Amino acid sequence: MDSKTILIVDDEQTTRQGLQKTLEKWSGGKYDILSAADGPEAYELFNKNKIHLLISDVSMPEMDGLKLLSKIKENGYKPVVIIVSGYPDFNYAQEAIRLGVINYLLKPLSKQKLIEAVEHALKTEASLERTSYLEKVADDKLINVDTNHDHSNSAIKEAIDFINNNIEKPITLKEVANTVHLNASYFSVLFKEHTRLTFSEFLTRKRLQIAKTLLLTTNLQIEEISFKVGYQTAKYFIKIFKDYEGVTPSKFRKISELEDAST
Incomplete structure (x- = not known):
């Protein structure tokens, strides 16, 4: 620091x-x-x-x-x-x-x-x-999931832990459902019921939250960050990031650096 x-x-x-x-x-x-x-x-x-x-x-x-x-x-x-x-x-x-x-x-x-x-x-x-810092990386929907994590269904808790521990890898709904020994269709419904997010949206939001942390706390290149949060190409990562955050990863980092320089 x-x-x-x-x-x-x-x-x-x-x-x-x-x-x-x-x-x-x-x-x-x-x-x-x-x-x-x-x-x-x-x-x-x-x-x-x-x-x-x-x-x-x-x-x-x-x-x-x-x-x-x-x-x-x-x-x-x-x-x-x-x-x-x-x-x-x-x-x-x-x-x-x-x-x-x-x-x-x-x-x-x-x-x-x-x-x-x-x-x-x-x-x-x-x-x-x-x-x-927390305001920059916070995701209200993930905060709600994390707040209720301890009270969640045991299979959902196990699924979230699996996602958190394997975020840098390609992860599919079927793979996670198999990990918690549930049918994929049933797991999909159960996951949304407990998290208020679809499996796909939760995974995306989790990856982007970690990406924002890396953008603010490291000098890693955008391509390196995309791989670390489970995206196979930087181009797709940039597209998803912009869809959710309204700016590209590079712009997000630059804006944060300018704000820090003025505080």
Whole structure:
């Protein structure tokens, strides 16, 4: 997994360097810690790097912390944010909450309080990232099947397990029916009754869900992915993928990469 990047923005050099030193020592190289002296410099860093966590002072010349946050959100960047202020201000805090800031810390910051806030923020960021990923690969109809899997007919459970374990191979309804010792016609009716999907649709949706995962998490070529999910030709895989998802596998991957780059 790629290293997370934390950006510290503060026009006070001593404070900025102190925060950076504290976090570099705490992270032990696990995270990339960047810093900027003002809003414009910070915004330039957003254009060049994927920032996962922003720690910004509120009061800065030219572009204060809240204006910076507003600008990056307008341009599609979605880091988790901690705002730091030298004095309590209800209006600042209220606006920070509106902009989605997850913590509002007051100076002077103790090392322990800073680290606790950063750890909490990174857990939040990871949770949001997982949610975004799941939304991209989720299939509501398969979720319903998986939810009811434990309560399903034993033959259907066995059939689904067989499909999951042999997804890279050509699979036929008759083959699976034989595996669970049922007549093919009866198995077909039973499968739809328990899953609300035909055998063919379930198999296709399962293959495409795994394909989407591979598109998002690997650099495998489209042809390699098609073979891994049981399609004998990339051309047919691309056709089926587009029929279900509305875009080709390559387009799906590209759109997801652009979305990730802007978050």
